Amino acid sequence: QVQLVESGGGLVQAGGSLRLSCAASERTLSRFVMGWLRQAPGKEREFVAVIMWSGGIIYYADSVKGRFTISRDNAKNTVYLQMNSLKPEDTAVYYCAAKGDGTNWRNPNNYVYWGQGAQVTVSS
Secondary structure, eight states: OOOEEEEOOEEEETTOOEEEEEEESOTTGGGSEEEEEEEOTTSOOEEEEEEOTTSSOEEEOTTTTTTEEEEEEGGGTEEEEEEOSOOGGGOEEEEEEEESSSSSTTOGGGOOEEBOOEEEEEEO
């Protein structure tokens, strides 16, 4: 069982930045593909970014490309999401999640382990 704990959420003005962290209880975080997903009020959970085991392959949703950066430090069992140029439409609960294989990472249903979520609110 892998436990994931997000931190770093908060309230920020449009154009500002936040950095989310996701700490894992599992000492072998490197075994997992790690993703960030988000869910806005009244909307379905959606893919934001994913990073493969060693960090060499990364994908982003078109809506965040060029503004968000996902990274991982396997030695610290931590995954990060740096969010710049935030927009009001980025307001959501952000979740980090883990899966064992590198396929179908865009579908939230394919992630096995989830954190509790971190609220990000961007004011206009």
